[in-house]
Amino acid sequence: MDNVYTEYNFKIVPKDPGTEILIAELGAVGFESFVENENGCIAYIQQNHWQENILNDIYILNSGEFKIEYSFQKIKQTNWNEEWEKNFSPIIVEDKISIRAPFHDSLNCEFDIVIEPKMSFGTGHHETTYMMLQHLLKQDVTNKKVLDMGCGTGILAIFAEMRGAKPIDAIDIDSWCYLNSLENVERNNCKNISVFEGDSNLIKEKKYDLIIANINRNILLNDIGIYLQCLNDEGNILLSGFYKEDVSILDGELTKRNLSLIKQIERNNWVALHYKK
Numbered sequence: 001m002d003n004v005y006t007e008y009n010f011k012i013v014p015k016d017p018g019t020e021i022l023i024a025e026l027g028a029v030g031f032e033s034f035v036e037n038e039n040g041c042i043a044y045i046q047q048n049h050w051q052e053n054i055l056n057d058i059y060i061l062n063s064g065e066f067k068i069e070y071s072f073q074k075i076k077q078t079n080w081n082e083e084w085e086k087n088f089s090p091i092i093v094e095d096k097i098s099i100r101a102p103f104h105d106s107l108n109c110e111f112d113i114v115i116e117p118k119m120s121f122g123t124g125h126h127e128t129t130y131m132m133l134q135h136l137l138k139q140d141v142t143n144k145k146v147l148d149m150g151c152g153t154g155i156l157a158i159f160a161e162m163r164g165a166k167p168i169d170a171i172d173i174d175s176w177c178y179l180n181s182l183e184n185v186e187r188n189n190c191k192n193i194s195v196f197e198g199d200s201n202l203i204k205e206k207k208y209d210l211i212i213a214n215i216n217r218n219i220l221l222n223d224i225g226i227y228l229q230c231l232n233d234e235g236n237i238l239l240s241g242f243y244k245e246d247v248s249i250l251d252g253e254l255t256k257r258n259l260s261l262i263k264q265i266e267r268n269n270w271v272a273l274h275y276k277k
Contacts, residue, residue, distance in 0.1 A: 004046075004047040004074055004075070005044045005045065005046055005047060005074070005075050006044070006045050006046075006047055006050045006072055006073070006074055006075075007042060007043070007044055007072060007073055007074075007075045008026075008031075008042065008043045008044075008045075008070050008071070008072040009040075009042050009070060009071050009072070010022060010039075010040040010041050010042070010043065010068060010069070010070045011039045011040050011068065011069045011070065012039070012040035012041070012066055012067075012068050013066065013067040013068075014066065015038075015039070015040055016268060017268055017269055018040070018060065018065075018066040018068070019036055019040050019041050020127065020268055020269065020270065021060050022040070022041065022043075022058070022060050022061075022068070023036075023041060023043070023126075024216070024243070025058045025059060025060055026043050026045075026058065027216065028216065029054060029057070029058070030045050030046075030049040030050075030054070031043045031044060031045045032044060032045060032046065032174065032176070034126075035088070036125060036126075040068070044075075047074060088101055088123065088125075090104045090107055091123075091125060091130075092107060092109060093130060093133045093134060093137075094133075094134060094137055095109070096109055096110045096111060096137060097109055097110070097111045097113065097133055097137070097159065098111070098112050098113065099113045099115055099123060099155065100112070100113070100114060100115070101114070101115065101116055102114055102116055102187070111159065111162050111163075113155060113158055113159060113162070113188060114184075114187050114188055115153050115155055115158075115184055115187075116180075116183065116184065116187065123153065123155070127267040127268050127270035128214050128240040128241050128270050128272060129152075129155060129156070129214060129240075130267060131240055131265045131267050131270065131271075131272035132156055132212060132214050132238055132240050132272055133155075133156070133159060134265055134272070135238045135263070135265065135272055135274050136156065136159055136160060136163065136212070136238070137163075138263075139163070139210065139236065139238075141160055141163045141164055141165040141209075141210055142163070142164035142165070143164065143165070143166060144164075144165050144166075144209040144210050145165075145166075145167055145168075145207070145208050145209045145210075145232075146160045146165040146167075146168045146169070146208060146209065146210045146211075146212065147168075147169050147171070147203060147206075147208045147210070147211045147212065147213075147227075147230070148160065148168065148169070148170040148171070148212045149171055149200070149203075149211065149212065149213040149215065149223075149227070150171070150172055150173075150213060150214055150215040150219070150241075151170035151171060151172045151177065151181050151195070152172060152177050152180075152181070152214070153177070153180055153181060153184050154170050154180070154181030154182075154184045154185050154193070154195065155184070156212050156214065157169075157170040157181070157185070157190075157193050157195075157212075158184060158185060158188045158190055158193070160210070160212070161188075161190045161191075161192050161193055162188075165192070165210070166192035167192050167193075167194065168192055168193045168194070169193075169194050169196065169202075169203070169206070169208075170185070170193055170194070170195045170196070171195075171196045171197075171198060171199075171202055171203070172197065173197070173198060173199050174197075175197055178195060178196070178197035181195045182195050199223075200223040200226045200227070203226065203227075203230050204226060204229070204230070206230055207230055207231075207232050208230055208231060208232065208235065209231075209232050209235050209236070210235060210236050210237070210238070211227050211230065211231055211235070211236075211237045211238070212237075212238045213227060213237070213238070213239050213240075213241075214238075214239075214240045214241050214272075215241045216241050216242065217241065217242040217243075217246045217249070217250070220239060220241065220242070220250065221249070221250070221253060224250075224253050224254070224257075225257075228254075228257055228259070228277070231277050232277070233277060234276070234277060235276070235277045236262070236274060236275070236276050236277070237254075237259070237274075237275050237276075237277070238272065238273070238274055239272065239273045239275070240270070240271065240272035240273070242270070242271060243269055243270060243271065244266060244269050244270075244271050246271070247264070247271055247273070250273065251273075254273075254275050258277075259275040259276065259277055260275060260276050261273065261274070261275055262274040262275060262276050
């Protein structure tokens with residue numbers, strides 16, 4: 001039986017940075033997938049997680065800084081592919097990485113990633129995924145053991161393998177992301193990625209040379225100790241999923257554990273950080 005979702009269609013003025021702020025707030029209350037469009041975004045939440053007052057505590061809807069109109073309806077999960085295909089367009093990162101759907105022609109970039117996200121997060125369109133790809137481009141990951149925590153579509157793990165990393169663990173707590181990552185790993189002919197469904201408890205006995213965590217700030221702060229226990233000496237950690245205003249909090253947690261900030265990238269108030277142990 002197909003899962004039933006509630007689909008919200010938001011029209012946001014001004015669109016930027018309103019869309020990014022709204023998506024972050026919706027993700028915190030259970031929305032699990034988003035498609036940005038020219039007017040704002042479409043957001044999806046499983047019907048069994050939906051409640052009538054789900055938007056009551058969304059600050060941006062009542063802030064007065066943005067004009068936001070929305071409508072919503074119930075849809076079947078299988079309707080997602082059609083909706084996604086109407087809104088998804090290929091992108092190129094740093095003139096080296098193309099991210100496209102199976103129905104798009106190759107863009108003849110050095111790295112060609114084919115992703116079909118369905119209900120999962122991480123197409124490269126969102127600032128955090130885009131910046132993490134930028135960080136990974138600068139990393140020498142050849143034969144490095146890598147963790148992609150909160151893997152979503154698996155895009156970052158897939159790119160790490162394309163750059164020579166192995167072995168790679170990709171983990172997400174959401175079963176739909178887990179299944180979608182498995183599909184995308186196979187679609188890109190990856191041989192060195194193991195995909196797991198679960199949380200940070202899965203890594204407590206493991207060690208990595210590079211940890212990638214594109215997750216929201218609260219989860220990062222909660223799990224950062226576990227990540228760093230699993231990070232080898234001289235290892236690197238890439239973090240994103242938060243705003244510029246959150247950097248000082250995260251930096252405090254990392255520097256007190258003797259990690260050094262190597263590089264900070266910003267994109268529309270979102271930030272991605274690179275630290276070395």
